[in-house]
Amino acid sequence: MAALTSLSFSSSFTQCCERKATVSSSTHRFFVSSSSEVFGFRTIFSYHYGGVRASSSSSKMVVQCMSSATDAPTVSETKLNFLKAYKRPIPSIYNTVLQELIVQQHLMRYKRSYRYDPVFALGFVTVYDQLMEGYPSDEDRDAIFKAYINALNEDPEQYRKDAQKLEEWARAQNLTSLVEFSSKDGEIEGILKDIAERAGKGDFSYSRFFAVGLFRLLELTNATEPTILEKLCAALNINKKSVDRDLDVYRNLLSKLVQAKELLKEYVDREKKKREERAEPQKANETITKCQGQQLSGQQLWSYENDIY
Template sequence: MAAVASLSFSALSQCSDRKSVVSSARNLGSNAEGIRFRTSISSHYGGIRASSSSSRMVVHCMAGSSDAPTVADTKLNFLKAYKRPIPSVYNSVLQELIVQQHLMKYKRTYRYDPVFALGFVTVYDQLMDGYPSDEDREAIFQAYIKALNEDPEQYRTDAQKLEEWARAQTSSSLVEFPSREGEVEVALKDIAERAAGKESFSYSRFFAIGLFRLLEVAKATEPTVLEKLCAALNIDKRSVDRDLDVYRNLLSKLVQAKELLREYVAREKKKREERVETQKASETVTKCLGDYVCQ
């Protein structure tokens, strides 16, 4: 693992016609102004309180609290929660994502919603696919979400609920949620209502990826379905199209980077095995010489 930790994204990006995975990953998060990754945040964004809504899939973020953490606080919380070294091919993106998600989280208009959660879980699982340890991968997820003062179980649970709901939908029923009742339908209608008002909805690329995942699970491949779903949710489809292009490009880069990582790990493993064999041979020779001298 120590050997893997020395591998950087710059090394992975040196193959022909491959841009840095980090620069692609930096485009994962945005606010309404196409926000870029930054390392600080104003201190006037607010804390969290539970929603009084009947739907348990909604959490409010309130402005005006003087207790809002800084980016440094959030990153430090993550490092305290997960103390083991993370290979830099993963850690570079994770550190940038946690900065971006901090900036989203403490915006005045932010409110947790299940589509956002599904988008983040999708990105995280894609990013961490192939991580050396399944147990560590989940521990990192827990530490990441808790560092943002949110509930990792809620993220996982809501993402699973949305996927299960989408599996039961067709291209038509997927966009007919306003006329139906149910936990997911209520959550989607809440999003649509807030997005129409603009004051309590903060669009992000995680949200766009959540929509993409819904269509993917529902096998709704017709181009018009996304347009209808965006209309029903009062979301600008042009923003969604743009952000999904970024996401698809990132997935391609991740596949390339992970292939290089696997090759690197395989080479390092072979070198370690060769060193062990050399050491064993040396020890055998030394023992034989010792036995000969003592006879």
């Protein structure tokens, strides 16, 4: 950051905006892309009856978002529910990513094959907490989380509760017990067995939040050996290549978020200092004017007393 200190205010702000655009683009690729490909062209979305139509100047495609409910809301309705639930302004560096996030999670949420699971919840909570780290108000950060999950017609308390359970379980595991969950009994072991069974039958909807959830489990278990992720994916019947790719994109996104937040903080600090510097001469002038006024009043009083005598 030493090299950045010589930048002007406008330059810092411009770079910050450019970084935010990069973050938004990375987030878009992270959550829009399927597990097997990344959209390489500029995509314009229009939503109709719970589906999403993507088009570009060079190609057209239609992605049907199948819902398990016949009355699935549209993306616009989900976003509107979020805005109604949380009406306070959100700084753009956070809001840009949140808006991308809620659109893509809506598409996941209302797929016919979608089924909530705690690993998915852990992944989302991890992404959200990383994104909102450093938010000005902890109270607002929690309120935004609740508004976001409620807008998707899910339970924010369940997300937090399940994520906490998985984190506590992972901290108590070692490298062997983590990958050998199928031979053990317990609430979390049962959840992982169910995922493995559904994935083995092709009845599991993989997502990048799930990949982040797996990464968090490994992190809390202090699993540093590269083979552990491979063994865990095999035990869960999950494609490791998809997980590896998604985790690489996730790490890259976090790196860009950190850079953007640093630039934004630097810009805000510079603007604050600039305002203080502008205010100092004004305060000095006000003090001088006040003193001159007091001196003039004293002279007038002295003149009045002399006239009397």
